[in-house]
Amino acid sequence: MKSEKEIFDNYLIKKNLRETPQRGLILDTFLKHEEHISAEQLYDIVKKRDPSLGQATVYRVLKLIVEAGLAREVDLGDGVMRYEHNYNHPHHDHLVCRGCGKTIGVFDSVIEELQKRVAESYGFELTDHEMYLYGFCENCRKRKQ
Secondary structure: OOOHHHHHHHHHHHOOOOOOHHHHHHHHHHHHOOOOEEHHHHHHHHHHHOOOOOHHHHHHHHHHHHHOOOEEEEEOOOOOEEEEEOOOOOOOEEEEEOOOOOEEEEOOHHHHHHHHHHHHHOOOOOOOOOOEEEEOOHHHHHHHO
């Protein structure tokens, strides 16, 4: 199995782009953070290591990381696009707290099977899906009481 770095480097070659220290730093930093991360959060982290990096560079490199299949965009409904690992990470759905924004990745084989059956019952070939369940986490529910 290829490493994320190999996949990214091969993608850059395919696009006739150079592997630069800045691209490497952004990729490495993204790969070290397993949680959902926004471009702004990633920028805040990488600019501490390389203050010369601009925010636009982080956005462009994130786009390349997505195009290479290493990440995918996640819209949690709060107007902020986040990114999560995609390569060699199993599919999961999301529980999103409307109070504090906490996001939990969950996998349930029963839900996965039901989604497949629903698609098939409509003659639909399912290729991908995303499911977000919104509510309030335990801590936010306790604060409301």
